[in-house]
Amino acid sequence: MSSVSNYNYDVIVVGSGAGAGPVISEMAKAGKSVLVLEKGPWFTEEDFFKDEMACCRRSIYTPKLEDEQHVLEEQLSNGNWESEATSESGWDFWNGNVVGGASNFMSGFFYRLKPKDFHLLSEFGPIKGANVVDWPISYEDMEPYFTKAETEVGISGKVTSHKFQEPRSTKDFPYPPTIEHPVVNRIDKACEELNLQSLPTPRAILSQPKNNRNSCEYSGYCGSYGCRSGAKGSSRAALLDDAVKTGNCEIRPLSKVYKLKSDNKGQVTQALYYDANGDSQSVSAKVFVVACHAIETSRLLLTSTGPKHPNGLGNNYSQLGKNLLFSAGGSGTGEFHYKQMDKLAASAMKTRGPFVNRGLQDWYFLDEKSFGGKAKGGIIDFLLRHPNPISKAMSTRWNEDDNLNWGHDLKRDLKAVFTESQDLRFEVFNDWLPTDNCFVSLDNNIQDKWGSAVAKVRLGYHEHDLKVGEFLAAKAEMVLKQMGATNIRSSVSGSPPANLVAGGCRFGDDIKTSVLDADCKVHDVENLYVTDGSFMPTGGSVPYTWTIYANSFRVADIIKGRV
Amino acid sequence: MKNTPLINRRQFIQLLTALSAGWPLAGCSTNESTTASAETLGRPASDTYKQLEEPWLSLAEVQQHLFPADSESPGARDINALGFLQNMLEAPDTDTDEKDFILKGVVWLNDLSNTTHQQNFIQLDTEKKESILRKIESSNAGSRWLSLMMTYLIEALLSDPVYGGNKNQKGWQWLEHIPGFPTPNTDQVYFKLSGGLDKSRRRTKA
Numbered sequence: 001m002s003s004v005s006n007y008n009y010d011v012i013v014v015g016s017g018a019g020a021g022p023v024i025s026e027m028a029k030a031g032k033s034v035l036v037l038e039k040g041p042w043f044t045e046e047d048f049f050k051d052e053m054a055c056c057r058r059s060i061y062t063p064k065l066e067d068e069q070h071v072l073e074e075q076l077s078n079g080n081w082e083s084e085a086t087s088e089s090g091w092d093f094w095n096g097n098v099v100g101g102a103s104n105f106m107s108g109f110f111y112r113l114k115p116k117d118f119h120l121l122s123e124f125g126p127i128k129g130a131n132v133v134d135w136p137i138s139y140e141d142m143e144p145y146f147t148k149a150e151t152e153v154g155i156s157g158k159v160t161s162h163k164f165q166e167p168r169s170t171k172d173f174p175y176p177p178t179i180e181h182p183v184v185n186r187i188d189k190a191c192e193e194l195n196l197q198s199l200p201t202p203r204a205i206l207s208q209p210k211n212n213r214n215s216c217e218y219s220g221y222c223g224s225y226g227c228r229s230g231a232k233g234s235s236r237a238a239l240l241d242d243a244v245k246t247g248n249c250e251i252r253p254l255s256k257v258y259k260l261k262s263d264n265k266g267q268v269t270q271a272l273y274y275d276a277n278g279d280s281q282s283v284s285a286k287v288f289v290v291a292c293h294a295i296e297t298s299r300l301l302l303t304s305t306g307p308k309h310p311n312g313l314g315n316n317y318s319q320l321g322k323n324l325l326f327s328a329g330g331s332g333t334g335e336f337h338y339k340q341m342d343k344l345a346a347s348a349m350k351t352r353g354p355f356v357n358r359g360l361q362d363w364y365f366l367d368e369k370s371f372g373g374k375a376k377g378g379i380i381d382f383l384l385r386h387p388n389p390i391s392k393a394m395s396t397r398w399n400e401d402d403n404l405n406w407g408h409d410l411k412r413d414l415k416a417v418f419t420e421s422q423d424l425r426f427e428v429f430n431d432w433l434p435t436d437n438c439f440v441s442l443d444n445n446i447q448d449k450w451g452s453a454v455a456k457v458r459l460g461y462h463e464h465d466l467k468v469g470e471f472l473a474a475k476a477e478m479v480l481k482q483m484g485a486t487n488i489r490s491s492v493s494g495s496p497p498a499n500l501v502a503g504g505c506r507f508g509d510d511i512k513t514s515v516l517d518a519d520c521k522v523h524d525v526e527n528l529y530v531t532d533g534s535f536m537p538t539g540g541s542v543p544y545t546w547t548i549y550a551n552s553f554r555v556a557d558i559i560k561g562r563v
Numbered sequence: 564m565k566n567t568p569l570i571n572r573r574q575f576i577q578l579l580t581a582l583s584a585g586w587p588l589a590g591c592s593t594n595e596s597t598t599a600s601a602e603t604l605g606r607p608a609s610d611t612y613k614q615l616e617e618p619w620l621s622l623a624e625v626q627q628h629l630f631p632a633d634s635e636s637p638g639a640r641d642i643n644a645l646g647f648l649q650n651m652l653e654a655p656d657t658d659t660d661e662k663d664f665i666l667k668g669v670v671w672l673n674d675l676s677n678t679t680h681q682q683n684f685i686q687l688d689t690e691k692k693e694s695i696l697r698k699i700e701s702s703n704a705g706s707r708w709l710s711l712m713m714t715y716l717i718e719a720l721l722s723d724p725v726y727g728g729n730k731n732q733k734g735w736q737w738l739e740h741i742p743g744f745p746t747p748n749t750d751q752v753y754f755k756l757s758g759g760l761d762k763s764r765r766r767t768k769a
Contacts, residue, residue: 047756050743053722054753058656221743228745352741389721389740397713404700404709406629407693411636418738 009035010563012271012285014257014300015292017101018548019532021235022152023289025242026556028249032563035250035283036240037273039292040097042253043104045237048226052388055224061105062094067449069093070295071456075437083456085446093295093457093498099253100236101293102499103545107223108204108232109357109381110155111542112146112550114166114364115139116376120431120538124376130433130462131323133537136509136518143169145550150174153233153549154210157202157357164364178207178216178355182348183424187358187382190482201357201381204233204545213237218353220387255281258452259304260288260528266308268528274450286563291532291552294324298440298504298534299455301515301522314515314522320505321440324457325539327500328465329378329428332473332490333385334480337421349422356424358382360479363472364541370471378430378468378541380476385423392417424485426476428469428492430541433462440504461494502533502544520555531555612640618669619645622712624685625672628692629709630716637733639716647719647728654754661711668708672699725752 010032013020020036027034040061054060063069065087072091073083086093096102116123119134126132147169149155156175159168177200184198191198205222206215213230222232230237243249254276261270261282270282290297298321302312312320338346363377385392396413399405405413432438437460442453469492480488508514511523520535522528531552533544540547612623623645632638639645652662676684676695684695699705719728721735723746729735735742747753 043756047751049745049747049751051723051725051747051751051753053718053726054747054756057718057722058753060753060756064656217744219743220741225743387741387743389735389738390718393717393721393738394714397710397717403697404706404713406696406709406713407631408633410630411633414738415636418740 007284007286009033009283009285011035011287011289011559012037012283013289013291014260014271015039015101015290015297015532016099016235016240016251017096017291017293017532018103018235018545019291019534019552020101020289021103021239021243022149022549022552023291023529023531023556023559024249025152025239026553026560027563028243028246030560031246031248032560033248034243035285036099036252037255037257037271037283038099038251038253039256040099040101040253042099042251043226045226045228045230048228050219050221050225050228052390055105055226056388057390059092059094061096061098061226062092063097065090065092069446069448069454071443071446071454073456073458075460081458083443085454091498095293095499098236099251100234100240103234104226104232104236105224106204106232106234106543106545107383108545109201109359109543110157110204110546111202111379111540112166113139113142113540113542113547114164116365117538117540118142120376124374127433127462127464130435130464132433133506133508133513135537136507136514139166142547142550142554143167145553146546148553149546149549152553153204153238154206154213154231155202155204155233155546156207158200160197160199162197162199162361164361173202175207175210177357178203178205179218179353181354181356181384182351183356183382183384183422184358186483187356187424187479190479191360194479194482196360196362196479198358199361201355201359203355203357204238205355206231206233212241220352222355223386224388256450257292257300258450260290260300260313262304262306262309262313262525264307266306266524267526268304268313278450287527287529287559289529289531289555289559291530294501294504294532294534295440295455295457297530297532298324299442299453301505301530302440302442303452308524313525313528314505316524317512319513319515322436323434323503323506323537324438324440325434325501325503325533325536326432326438326461326496327539327543328430328432328461328494329469330473330490330492331425331427332476332480332488333423333425334477334483334485334488335421335423336483336485339420340484352387356383360475363475366468366471368471371467376431376468376541378428378472380472380479381427381429383425383427385425389418424480424483426473426480426490428472428476428490429543430465430468430472432496432539433465434503434506434538435460435462437461438503459494459496461496466492466494500543502536502539502548505530505534506537507535508537519558520551521558529555529559612645615645618666619649621669621673621684622648622665624692625696625712626716628689628696629712630720636737639719641730642720642728642734643730644716644719644728647722647726648715650727651715651718656754664708665711668705671705671708675699723747725749 012035016038069086070093073081096105121132121134151174157173159172216231217229255273257273259272260268268288304313359381366375366377441456443456446454473490505515507516533548626639626644630639
């Protein structure tokens with residue numbers, strides 16, 4: 001171990017999710033002493049059951065909103081912004097506050113960004129009202145780390161050549177695809193008939209064992225659930241467990257960092273945190289890494305004022321918290337009724353366990369009159385309705401007249417929803433354009449249980465996002481129709497998905513327009529890095545997790561060179 | 564993917580204010596049938612319903628009306644919906660406001676029943692029960708109370724049997740639901756998951 005005597009640790013990492021795991025494991029494996037300060041508890045595989053009450057009905061993996069919450073600002077029809085605390089609205093913005101973060105509960109369908117995603121401004125030009133910029137690095141800089149994530153995190157898939165296939169340095173994925181649900185045959189057939197190319201979706205789920213992790217058990221309950229077998233590539237299962245085994249990494253759960261203290265030179269000297277007993281502690285390191293979720297990272301830096309950073313660390317040009325990103329798009333559904341199939345087909349449709357590994361990238365980039373020529377599109381991903389029975393049954397609680405449904409009417413509806421059809425859903429992902437109306441600040445009135453100001457998030461979106469989302473949803477509906485689905489419907493809105501967040505500390509070459517430099521170091525702080533999704537200036541039209549993993553591996557190599 | 568909470572904070576405060584202003588609060592004390600059996604989360608089997616006291620007697624009757632048995636499917640008693648509700652109201656993380664609201668609603672229900680029919684809810688025939696509950700539903704607070712009752716009923720029908728409802732997996736069987744694995748035992752229910760609170764076991768030293 002190469003501890004410097006003046007410091008408690010070589011590296012302190014705040015947070016332990018997908019943005020933190022690669023830095024933690026790479027540092028520990030390189031012999032550096034690492035302390036991980038994680039706000040949440042430490043669950044292991046033995047704590048995870050297929051229990052809807054624990055995963056989804058009660059706040060077990062997320063804080064009680066009375067203790068810790070957000071304030072959300074939404075725009076009213078008159079143009080004014082109205083803010084509401086989430087403990088009032090019930091709109092929970094937490095995802096997974098545990099060791100390993102929300103990656104414990106992801107469904108793990110993973111996409112790389114494409115080369116053009118790194119320079120959208122140069123490629124497609126400006127969009128009025130949107131702060132689109134090029135990234136300070138290129139796809140070629142990131143490619144080795146996308147590849148590294150495939151082997152280190154464990155990504156299962158099959159490379160299929162298509163018109164927007166991104167370049168790869170390896171031929172194929174290190175693990176073959178996970179087992180697929182029979183419905184994929186119907187999707188493939190319909191897409192072929194429509195002259196579309198249905199593509200196998202890569203998953204951060206092991207189809208074969210890896211070290212101490214088992215392969216997937218195909219219980220059919222994946223997203224929202226902690227993984228029992230270790231197959232899911234959470235930061236915890238894939239990276240942290242091995243990091244701890246090196247003897248160089250200490251994970252302190254239930255440790256809430258509330259401030260990074262900086263000195264007269266503007267360097268971070270200490271992390272101040274509340275321990276499990278609520279007592280304040282301080283600890284020092286050579287290098288500090290913050291990766292505690294895009295919104296919370298901005299919040300911590302805004303709170304961390306110091307002599308050289310009177311408005312928060314990295315906020316001398318008022319960029320901190322700005323250009324927050326969600327994922328734009330929406331979702332839709334079509335029904336397949338068993339009575340319209342033969343017995344064998346119905347039985348196949350009822351299969352529970354394997355994955356619907358299919359998506360469409362035919363419209364990742366558009367050349368459409370309605371978009372004025374070349375434009376950025378997005379992806380469509382297919383999935384079955386989540387099998388959680390309570391949540392499924394809750395959809396029958398209200399009848400068409402908006403009265404409560406009960407008695408024999410309710411029972412008839414329940415029977416129909418559960419036993420007469422299978423729902424095939426789709427999700428549309430397109431870029432959430434960065435705007436001046438989507439950002440993180442500190443709320444002046446509401447504090448968490450430790451007395452720190454909570455994050456206030458303005459949730460503005462760009463109308464262009466809806467236009468792209470609706471374009472893609474119509475294409476997805478076309479596929480469902482070709483498959484013979486009934487009651488097809490979809491919904492595209494500017495309502496942000498709380499589980500797909502990035503930005504707030506965009507990286508760039510100019511301190512006046514960005515928080516981080518190209519290395520994801522805060523421009524004017526020599527020993528502070530941010531490695532969660534906060535760095536992204538634009539988000540791409542895919543879930544962020546693979547990119548977050550890859551970038552954290554990239555920054556880990558940079559930090560390794562200096563401690 | 565998180566579900567919407569049962570009821571939000573602001574609604575609670577509004578409802579409690581409304582309740583304390585208009586409705587008597589006496590007569591809803593809990594009795595010994597609420598004492599949890601910590602090992603099993605076990606709750607009254609259906610043959611003990613006769614011995615129930617208020618407010619549980621009325622709550623059981625409301626549940627049975629909202630979720631009646633028929634020849635092909637279980638009713639509230641068959642799935643032990645009351646036992647589930649009692650277990651949940653005693654779970655350490657259950658909001659005491661929510662518990663108060665449910666229990667105070669029983670008083671309100673019987674007040675209305677007595678005013679309208681000079682009988683407690685359990686003594687009414689099915690038609691009168693339906694009309695009383697629909698009347699309750701027409702008020703904001705009443706609708707919230709019934710909605711909460713329905714939520715607990717649906718959870719009782721389809722949650723893991725370890726929580727006391729879904730007795731013998733009758734709910735899952737009726738709806739042909741295939742559960743995942745592994746499922747929790749009584750020491751692994753959501754409010755007993757320590758998640759690192761046992762620091763001596765979890766912490767590792769560099």
